[in-house]
Amino acid sequence: MEIVIQEPAPQPSNEQLEFWDQKHVWHSFTQMASYTPFIVESAKGCRIRDIHGNEYIDAVSSLWCNVHGHQHAKINAAIQDQLKKVAHVTNLGASNVETILLAKMLVDVTPDNLEHVFFCSDGANAIEVALKIAFQYWQQCDQPEPKRTKYIALSNAYHGDTIGTVSVGDVPLFHQIFKPLLFEPLRLNAPNAFDFVDDESRQRALEKSLTEFEGLLSENAGQVAAIVAEPLVQGAAGIKIHPEGFLRGIAGIAKKHNVLMIADEVAVGFGRTGKMFACEHEDVAPDILCLGKGLSGGYLPISATLTSTKVYNAFLGDIAEKKTLFHGHTFAGNPLACAASIASLRVFDEEKTISNLEPKMRRIGFRLERLKEFDFVESPRQRGMIAAFDLKTPAGKNESEFGYYFCDLVQQYGVRIRPLGNTVIIMPPLAISEEELDMIFDAIEMSLG
Ligand SMILES: Cc1ncc(COP(=O)(O)O)c(C=O)c1O
Numbered sequence: 001m002e003i004v005i006q007e008p009a010p011q012p013s014n015e016q017l018e019f020w021d022q023k024h025v026w027h028s029f030t031q032m033a034s035y036t037p038f039i040v041e042s043a044k045g046c047r048i049r050d051i052h053g054n055e056y057i058d059a060v061s062s063l064w065c066n067v068h069g070h071q072h073a074k075i076n077a078a079i080q081d082q083l084k085k086v087a088h089v090t091n092l093g094a095s096n097v098e099t100i101l102l103a104k105m106l107v108d109v110t111p112d113n114l115e116h117v118f119f120c121s122d123g124a125n126a127i128e129v130a131l132k133i134a135f136q137y138w139q140q141c142d143q144p145e146p147k148r149t150k151y152i153a154l155s156n157a158y159h160g161d162t163i164g165t166v167s168v169g170d171v172p173l174f175h176q177i178f179k180p181l182l183f184e185p186l187r188l189n190a191p192n193a194f195d196f197v198d199d200e201s202r203q204r205a206l207e208k209s210l211t212e213f214e215g216l217l218s219e220n221a222g223q224v225a226a227i228v229a230e231p232l233v234q235g236a237a238g239i240k241i242h243p244e245g246f247l248r249g250i251a252g253i254a255k256k257h258n259v260l261m262i263a264d265e266v267a268v269g270f271g272r273t274g275k276m277f278a279c280e281h282e283d284v285a286p287d288i289l290c291l292g293k294g295l296s297g298g299y300l301p302i303s304a305t306l307t308s309t310k311v312y313n314a315f316l317g318d319i320a321e322k323k324t325l326f327h328g329h330t331f332a333g334n335p336l337a338c339a340a341s342i343a344s345l346r347v348f349d350e351e352k353t354i355s356n357l358e359p360k361m362r363r364i365g366f367r368l369e370r371l372k373e374f375d376f377v378e379s380p381r382q383r384g385m386i387a388a389f390d391l392k393t394p395a396g397k398n399e400s401e402f403g404y405y406f407c408d409l410v411q412q413y414g415v416r417i418r419p420l421g422n423t424v425i426i427m428p429p430l431a432i433s434e435e436e437l438d439m440i441f442d443a444i445e446m447s448l449g
Helices: 014-024 073-083 097-109 123-140 163-168 172-181 199-219 246-256 278-282 309-313 335-350 357-371 399-412 434-448
Strands: 040-044 047-050 055-058 114-120 150-154 186-188 224-229 260-264 288-291 303-308 377-383 386-391 423-426
Touching (some): 055 434, 073 335, 097 114, 097 303, 097 335, 114 309, 123 163, 123 224, 123 288, 123 303, 163 172, 186 199, 199 224, 199 246, 246 260, 246 278, 357 386, 357 434, 386 399, 399 434
Parallel strands (some): 150 186, 150 224, 224 260
Antiparallel strands (some): 047 055, 288 303, 386 423
16 A cells, blocks of 8 residues: 655744654653753754754763764765765675775774774664674684673663663663663672772772772683773763773783673763773773764764674684674665764864864863852763763752753753753863853853852
């Protein structure tokens, strides 16, 4: 039977759009019963404009993914040029020019041991496949250790919303209800550098955690396939920042115990921590590296899982040996998304994006320090271009509701942020100007004061 499309009104009114948005669009991580439509009509640079013509600074980089600002001429042109060639080609047993070039560029900019790139379309699946690769590796590598079926994951971890990534996750609000469906990882308590008042207590917490890691590996000798961790900053945990040496420490211990290290740089990759990749800060070369969000500059859905040759080689053999990685996604390595990603990497180079961050990071640090004067502010913290503070929730108020209430106030001053419970997160595009950073913090101070 032919379908008949009931065309929506050619020029729908704002009221119609808001009505249909509320009625038909089921928004992620959003309580639809109390959702108030916020409908973006366009965006340029670090500003987004809603359908009513109001302009806001995009202080969350469209959920931690926009890097060079919206409508960057070079990224737009790359997507348009690619569209004239081909929009999509399957990655299953076939390739295209852009996918190949992007893989080569990623291999060149990431740690030297990473040589092979498996593409997906979102961050969760980049981790999901990393978990499966680690598992399958131990079943069929040269000297198989099939009992290595366990994972170690960090306390408060968030790696996405598929069942595998929820299993290694540890955010009760998001994950608790799914417990009956999940496999249980071993859990390592990761310290938050900002929980400690001085270097000595921070160092003690670091050592305690690393000793705990050694202990977990000894108790489960020969049974752990991999540790999965967000390097330096655990974003969705509420911007939990590890003390210096934690990443290097876990990487060294994992290596000593022959356990694979999966670094989830979906949120922290592409400059957010002040270096291109967070692993660079502590000279860590993981066995498996997961990238997403900022890979395409935040323009199109794409993610990548890079592996070492040691890992990759375990999957090679005759077809009949069934060593193939039987995993894939229809839109993996999509040429349009790859073209955007290649353009984004070129912009990093041409605009010296990373070296230009220094004054911006100092500005964030200076403005965060000032927030300490406000009664409602707790634990202001920063790692590179990532900043956060907690809101002291007034007695009798719900933390999450108070977070939303506060961000609504900030929005009235022209800045769009999204809270995580009572944590206010500022993670603007790397292209933001110092003047715009001041506008963000001015709006926050006005809302606090
Ligand atoms: C560290 C980390 N890993 C994985 C993901 C999941 O990425 P996606 O939302 O693209 O599936 C996120 C998303 O916020 C993340 O912060």
